[in-house]
Structures are given as C-alpha cells and as structure tokens.
Amino acid sequence: WREWQGKFGHRIMFPYIVRGKVVGFTGRRILSPGEKTNFKYVNTGETALYHKGDLIWGLHQAMQAIKAEGKVYVVEGQFDVLACYDRGLKNVVAGSGTAFTEAQRRQLKRVATDITFMLDGDAAGINATLKHIPEMLAEGMNVRCVLVPGGKDPDEFLHQDLGGTMLKVWLANHEMSFVEYMMAATLSQHRGTGMTVGVAPGTDTTGVAPGTIDPIVVSERVTAVLKCICLVKDPVLQRGYLQKVSSMSGMGMDVVMQRFRSEKKGVKAAGKDDETPRLEGLTEAAALMGEEH
Numbered sequence: 001w002r003e004w005q006g007k008f009g010h011r012i013m014f015p016y017i018v019r020g021k022v023v024g025f026t027g028r029r030i031l032s033p034g035e036k037t038n039f040k041y042v043n044t045g046e047t048a049l050y051h052k053g054d055l056i057w058g059l060h061q062a063m064q065a066i067k068a069e070g071k072v073y074v075v076e077g078q079f080d081v082l083a084c085y086d087r088g089l090k091n092v093v094a095g096s097g098t099a100f101t102e103a104q105r106r107q108l109k110r111v112a113t114d115i116t117f118m119l120d121g122d123a124a125g126i127n128a129t130l131k132h133i134p135e136m137l138a139e140g141m142n143v144r145c146v147l148v149p150g151g152k153d154p155d156e157f158l159h160q161d162l163g164g165t166m167l168k169v170w171l172a173n174h175e176m177s178f179v180e181y182m183m184a185a186t187l188s189q190h191r192g193t194g195m196t197v198g199v200a201p202g203t204d205t206t207g208v209a210p211g212t213i214d215p216i217v218v219s220e221r222v223t224a225v226l227k228c229i230c231l232v233k234d235p236v237l238q239r240g241y242l243q244k245v246s247s248m249s250g251m252g253m254d255v256v257m258q259r260f261r262s263e264k265k266g267v268k269a270a271g272k273d274d275e276t277p278r279l280e281g282l283t284e285a286a287a288l289m290g291e292e293h
Contacts, residue, residue, distance in 0.1 A: 007042060014078045016050065017060040024050030026057065026096065028078065041096075053101040056108070057081070057094040063111060065090035071114035074132075076125065080118075080154040087158055087167035095119075100132055105139050114142045116175055121148035121157075126185055133178045137231035145181035146174055179241045182225045183248040222249050222256070226263045 011027030024044035031040075044050050058081045059066075066072045073092040075081055084092045091112075095104070108115060115136050119125035129145055136143050148157050162170060176184075222245060229241045242260055246253045 011042065014057060016044075016055050016057060018049070018055070020060070023047075024052075024055070026078070052096070054103045056104050057096050059093050059107065059111075062091055062093055066093075066111050070112055071116065072108055072112040073116050073118055074108075075118050075154050076120055077153065077155070083155040083158040084167065087162070089167050089171070092118075099128070100135065105135060108136075109139045109141060112141070114144070116144040116146060116171075118146040118148060118154055120151075120153040122151040125153075130182060130185060133182065134228050134231060137178070137228055140233070142237075143178045144175050145178055146171060146176070147181070147184075177241065177244065178228060179225055179244045180248065182228070183221060183245065218249050218251075222251065222259065223263070226256075226260050227267075229260065230264050230267045 008025065008027040011029050014026050014028065015022045016024045016026070024047070026044070027042045029040055029042075043052055046052070057078055062072070062081075069091045071091060073084065073089060074095055075084065075092060076095055078094050078096070081092050081094045084090075093108075117129045117132055119129050125148070133143055133145070148154055150157065150161065152160070158167065225241075225245055229238055229245075232238050232241065242256050243253065245251070246256045249256070
C-alpha cells in the first residue's frame, strides 16, 4: 500500500477499463499555485493486462455512443473527455498525449468510420494532428479536424470561452476537412498569426492573397496535402478535396490535378519497389525458410 500511495499520492486517478474490468490507472497531479513537477501524469507499470500503447482511455465508456454515431472524437487528456461529456458529447476518447500507436489506430478503425481530431490548439497539438492525419487515412478512415481557439486545450476552452453555446452546434460550425486544416496550418503560421477558427467548411477566408505567402511554402504544403489525398479511396471525396486545395492555394484546378497524378504515380512506384515477400500460407513460409537454411 505504501508503494502505491507514494506513486499515486495526491493525484486524481483515472481507470483504464477493458471489457468492463479495470486493468490500470493514470494519475493526474493537481498542482498548487507555484508548484512544479516533472511528472504531471503517472501510469500503472506495464503488466500482463496493462500495456499503455495498446489502450485508449475512455473507449469502453464511449463505445456505445461511438457505434451509434459511427464517429469518434479524439482529444488529448482525461479532463478534455470529461468536459466534452459534460457538454453532451459522449463519443469522445483521450489519446493520453500526442502520440498514437498502430494498435490504438486499429482499435478506433474497428469501432468507427469517421474520426475527428480535437487536440490542444497549441503548436504541439497542431503538429500532432498533422502527424495523425495520414496515419488514419491509411487505415481507411474519414478524417476531420477541429482547432481549439486560443492555443487552449478543450477543457479550458469549454469552461472559459464556450459560454452557453451547445458544443455540438459549435462543432458543426468549426469542424473542417483534413485538407482545410493542413492548408490553414501552414498558410496562417507562415503569416505569423497562428491558426484561427475562422476556417470553416464551405468558406475560403484563408485563401492566399497574391504576394502575401511565399509560393515555395504553398507548393510544399500542397505536396503534403496531395500525398494525403492519395490515401483516400473514394473518387468523389478525392475530387472534393482537390477542389479545396485549388481554392485555398490559389492554384488552378488543372495544375492541382497534374500534380495529384504525379503524386499518385510516385505512390504506386514506391509500392512496386517494395520486394518484401508476401507469405500466403505455411507452404510458402516453409519454402522460404528452407532456402535460407
């Protein structure tokens, strides 16, 4: 008991639940004014049941709502989940940081087709979102994003700024496609203003005015976005995303299409260069092992 008290003392405990059973905890230190700590969060040590990289906090509790909506919102921390839940958003889970493992991505793919990232609105949260976008597209999910204004986390924003507005109404007006998020992130950051919540589906307020953005920056971001669009299988979605790239970058649709075809050829060529053996059964595996010996 003393060992556990020493590790988790003076912390709020959040249980990780798998199939209705608690398998581990994460403890959040509540700091007094002026107090500092190098360990804001402390987790249960790795056990036969608890592997932090395999678990998503709140997934068990949110499972029914996620399946009903076919959609999952991902935030960073446990307090963010609780704040969203308190505002009526129940299909939300916490990544417990800014990193996502392959096991965690696969879990989300099994329970939802759509995913919306609502990570912290600071630089770390934005960069983490940009990293997650191609990973989840590769899993075959439809990816959308929300920028929390003021560089805040969802918990802070919901308690300090949202006021009486319904969270679901606010989200309907501020969720954006991954294309809009990626384009806005680079273009507005290049202006030195940071992203703003003025970027909303159906608007082009972040479009590039002539001479205001280095064309090299625009070209580099367009390339990154097109690589992500290559991961989208639905041709209707692809077309819509490409049109959004054209409108936000200032490039003509013919130029965007030309570059998109070039990126697709590069993706296909990279796939052909992968000569890793594809084992289809035990016979093939035995044959390869025999060749090696």
